[in-house]
Amino acid sequence: MGKAKGVKEMNQTEMKKIAAEVRKNIVRMTCAAQSGHPGGSLSAVEILVSLYFNEMKINEENVNDVCRDKFVLSKGHASPVLYSVLKEKGFISQEDLMTFRKIDSEIQGHPNMSIKGVDMSTGSLGQGLSCAVGMALSYKIHHQDFRVYALVGDGESEEGQIWEAAMAAAHYKLDNLVAILDFNGLQIDGKITDVMNPTPFDTKFKAFGWNVIEVDGHDYDQLEAAYATARECKGKPTLILAHTVKGKGVSFMENKANWHGVAPKPEEAEAAIKELEDQING
Numbered sequence: 001m002g003k004a005k006g007v008k009e010m011n012q013t014e015m016k017k018i019a020a021e022v023r024k025n026i027v028r029m030t031c032a033a034q035s036g037h038p039g040g041s042l043s044a045v046e047i048l049v050s051l052y053f054n055e056m057k058i059n060e061e062n063v064n065d066v067c068r069d070k071f072v073l074s075k076g077h078a079s080p081v082l083y084s085v086l087k088e089k090g091f092i093s094q095e096d097l098m099t100f101r102k103i104d105s106e107i108q109g110h111p112n113m114s115i116k117g118v119d120m121s122t123g124s125l126g127q128g129l130s131c132a133v134g135m136a137l138s139y140k141i142h143h144q145d146f147r148v149y150a151l152v153g154d155g156e157s158e159e160g161q162i163w164e165a166a167m168a169a170a171h172y173k174l175d176n177l178v179a180i181l182d183f184n185g186l187q188i189d190g191k192i193t194d195v196m197n198p199t200p201f202d203t204k205f206k207a208f209g210w211n212v213i214e215v216d217g218h219d220y221d222q223l224e225a226a227y228a229t230a231r232e233c234k235g236k237p238t239l240i241l242a243h244t245v246k247g248k249g250v251s252f253m254e255n256k257a258n259w260h261g262v263a264p265k266p267e268e269a270e271a272a273i274k275e276l277e278d279q280i281n282g
Contacts, residue, residue, distance in 0.1 A: 006163050010053045012220050018053065020280045023249045024085040024273050025041045025097060026043070026132070031269035033101035036109060039259035041081035041215070043244040044151060048085045050223045051149055051180075063091060063117050069118040069136050069146050072164075074128025075153035075182065078111040082118070083107055091117040092102040126159030127181060128169040133169045136177035136237075137189030149181045149229075158196040163208070169237040170209030178230045178235040179210075182195040182217065205239045217242030249276055 008062050010018070023055050030036035048071075052058065056069040072247050083100065084093045088231070092115065100103035110123030119135075122128040132150035152162065168175055181201060189195050195219050198204075202212050211233045223242070230238035246260070247253030250272040253264075257266040264272060 005154060011173075015049050015220055017045075017051060017280060019049050020249075020276050021088060022081065022084040023276050025087060025092050025094075026080040027250065027264055027269050027272045028278075029080050029100040029107075029225060030263040031085070031266060032098055034263045035101055036080055036263055037077040037261050038080065038140055038250075038264065039073070039186070039246045039256070039261075040075060040153065040182065040184065041078045042248045042253065043086075043246050044075075044078055044081050045181050045193060045222060045248065046218045046223065047151060047180055047182065047242055047244075048081055049225070050220055051087075052085050052089055054220075054229045054254065056147070056149065058089070058117070060090060065140075065147060067144055070132075070148045072120045072132040072135070072148070072150040073111050073158050074132070074150050074179075075125070076122030076128065077109050078151070078153070078182075079109060081244070082111055083115075086115070086117040089117065100122045106142075109198070124151070125156045126161035126165075129165040130168075132177060132179070133172075133174065134259050136169070136173055136174040137177055140172065140174065141154045147176045147178065150177070152179050152181050153183060154183045154185065154198065154201070155192050155195065157181065157198040158199070159193070163204075164203060166208045166237075173235045174237045175234050178227070178240060179237065179241045182210055182244050183241055186255070186260065188244045188257070188260040190257050195239060201239070202240050205241075209236055211236050211238040212241060213238060214241045217244035218248060225244060251275060 030038045100107045111118045213226045226240045233251040253259040
């Protein structure tokens with residue numbers, strides 16, 4: 001099978017510019033709401049940009065189709081990264097984006113399927129991967145050549161339902177399912193290894209019958225190579241174990257657990273946006 005395409009294939013310079021805009025909007029949204037989860041949203045930017053612009057078959061023409069490539073944000077609290085990417089795809093306006101977590105806004109704190117481009121309402125940790133398994137199984141049953149991608153949190157993987165879903169995916173040989181594990185090592189209460197150690201992810205998923213690929217989650221070449229390898233793998237689902245940095249791109253947020261669920265103050269947001277702009281312009 002050839003490489004899947006979005007609206008158009010992006011080169012790395014274009015994707016880096018999109019990633020910077022996504023990060024700026026994550027900061028803007030959480031600052032305006034004075035709530036939300038910036039840290040784990042910033043860590044997943046390259047993963048979603050590469051998925052939506054170079055991997056999944058999703059565009060303005062098919063976004064409302066029941067049958068197409070699907071994405072499930074299992075770590076639903078990282079909704080700012082999904083909303084910001086959907087804005088870059090043209091599915092959400094900048095004006096609507098800035099209503100994040102406001103009363104009567106559809107841009108809620110967790111993804112809701114009422115929003116164009118959101119394929120599953122998520123938020124209860126552990127459940128999203130099960131939804132992705134169901135989607136992939138449905139495509140198999142109906143002999144439909146579409147793929148399902150799910151972004152799973154490393155702290156979320158302390159939930160037993162993640163492992164039940166992993167077992168089911170392998171049992172049904174769902175080679176059309178790719179889980180990407182955002183392995184930034186931190187959750188709201190600190191290091192994942194201190195809270196409830198779910199590692200080692202590679203050997204555990206292999207023991208459950210998965211194909212496992214380990215990458216730098218901020219490296220587009222490695223991500224795209226992993227997606228390509230996953231497409232060639234037959235008879236088992238694939239886990240992409242993506243090593244990432246919590247708060248990536250904003251120096252004072254990087255590798256800080258306290259930025260998991262704390263919004264930046266206006267002066268912090270201004271400094272973060274300037275830093276992100278300097279990264280592109282410098």
